[in-house]
Amino acid sequence: PRVAVVVVAAGSGTRLRGGAPKAFVGLDARSILHRSLLGVFAGPSAQVVVVVPEGYEGDALTDARDAAGAAADLVTVVTGGATRQESVAAGISALWADVDVVLVHDAARALTPPEVFERVVAAVDAGADAVIPTLPVVDTIKRVDDAGRVVAGVDRSELAAAQTPQGFRRAVLEAALAEAAADHTDDAAVVAAAGHTVITVAGDAAAFKITTAPDLERARAIVQAAPE
Ligand code: CTP
Ligand code: MG
Numbered sequence: 719p720r721v722a723v724v725v726v727a728a729g730s731g732t733r734l735r736g737g738a739p740k741a742f743v744g745l746d747a748r749s750i751l752h753r754s755l756l757g758v759f760a761g762p763s764a765q766v767v768v769v770v771p772e773g774y775e776g777d778a779l780t781d782a783r784d785a786a787g788a789a790a791d792l793v794t795v796v797t798g799g800a801t802r803q804e805s806v807a808a809g810i811s812a813l814w815a816d817v818d819v820v821l822v823h824d825a826a827r828a829l830t831p832p833e834v835f836e837r838v839v840a841a842v843d844a845g846a847d848a849v850i851p852t853l854p855v856v857d858t859i860k861r862v863d864d865a866g867r868v869v870a871g872v873d874r875s876e877l878a879a880a881q882t883p884q885g886f887r888r889a890v891l892e893a894a895l896a897e898a899a900a901d902h903t904d905d906a907a908v909v910a911a912a913g914h915t916v917i918t919v920a921g922d923a924a925a926f927k928i929t930t931a932p933d934l935e936r937a938r939a940i941v942q943a944a945p946e
Contacts (some may be wrong), residue, residue, distance in 0.1 A: 719792065721839055721926050722817040723766040724809035725824035727751050727778065728798020739771045741778075741825040743934065744774060746941050750928060752838035753828040753941065755785035760834030761787070765817055768825075769798040769809040801901050803908065805898060808907065810892060816927045819843070820891050822905045823883035830883070830925035837919040848909045849885040851921035852878035880904055881921040890914055 730742025733855045741751040751768070758766055765784070770778040777793050782793040794812045798805035806822055813820065821835065834851050841849040860870040884905045891905065893913035902908045906916045928937050 719763055719765050719814075720816060720819065721762055721819045722767060722813050722888075723758050723761070723764045723821045723823055723835070724799065724806060724817045725751075725754060725758060725823050725825050726769045726798065726802060726805045726809065728771050728805040728808075729802065731826075732769065734928065734934060735931070736930060736934065739773070740928065741770065742774060744766050745828060745934075748784075749777075749781055750828045751825050752785050752901070754823070754825045755782055756832070757828070757830050757832060758823065758835070759786050759789055762839050764938045765792050765794065765857060767794045767796060767809045767812045769796050769805045769855060772797050780895070782862075785885060791792075800943040803895070803898065803901050806905060807895050808863075813888065813926070818888045819885060820888050821883040821885045822891075824927055826928045827882055828927045828928060829940060830881075831922050833924050834881070834919075834925055835883055838883050841917060841919050842885045842887060846885075846917045847887050847890045847914045848916040850883045850904075850906045850916060850918055851925065852918045852920045853923065855879055878918060879921070880906065881927075889917040898916070924929055 726740035734740050736743035742749050744839050745753050768778050778795045796808050796812045838849050848892045855874045855877040859874050860868045861870045894909045899907050910916050
């Protein structure tokens with residue numbers, strides 16, 4: 719395939735404290751990772767690289783083969799690193815030769831609709847070096863100092879909340895990761911630091927990141943109301 723999706727699932731989930739690395743915590747009968755991969759395989763045809771904590775490679779392969787169905791040959795599982803950026807780099811190193819568009823996706827955004835993957839791929843195909851799905855910010859935002867005092871309001875019309883999958887021309891992402899000095903919280907920041915323009919497409923509220931226990935409860939309720 720000419721598209722690859724790197725699903726980063728190697729985090730420990732310290733804020734969720736779910737008793738297992740976050741991607742391997744149960745959502746319904748299956749894991750968060752399994753649900754994420756159902757969404758990935760419902761999107762554009764792609765090589766799927768799953769990046770997991772050391773010791774979870776076998777569990778990930780089981781989840782991925784089940785979610786992939788007939789597309790199981792497209793799955794590669796690799797071991798991640800200590801930071802998200804290192805995990806992304808580990809995933810990139812497993813890309814097949816013919817891939818030229820790479821999407822990086824958080825396994826923790828388990829309910830991301832396939833249409834978001836399609837929008838991101840379409841924008842890279844239309845010529846963008848880097849594409850991120852975003853949502854408008856709905857809360858009123860304040861800048862606050864160390865003492866907790868409000869310093870200033872922030873015009874929310876110039877803000878957007880970034881989601882994944884984030885899409886890149888392969889060569890752009892590989893070069894930016896190779897020269898990245900700092901650790902960045904998302905891939906768009908790595909590519910922007912290397913001087914590339916990042917454009918946005920519409921995200922989706924369903925693509926929220928499972929971060930804390932209430933997020934997991936919300937995801938479980940959604941899945942229960944609409945089973946696969
Ligand atoms: N991730 C990863 N490798 C890491 C850290 C994070 O692959 N070393 C992945 C996570 O598995 C997750 C995504 O990056 O799918 C977003 O990270 P986050 O939501 O912060 O997950 P965790 O780092 O696992 O959670 P926490 O920060 O609460 O420990
Ligand atoms: Mg984290």
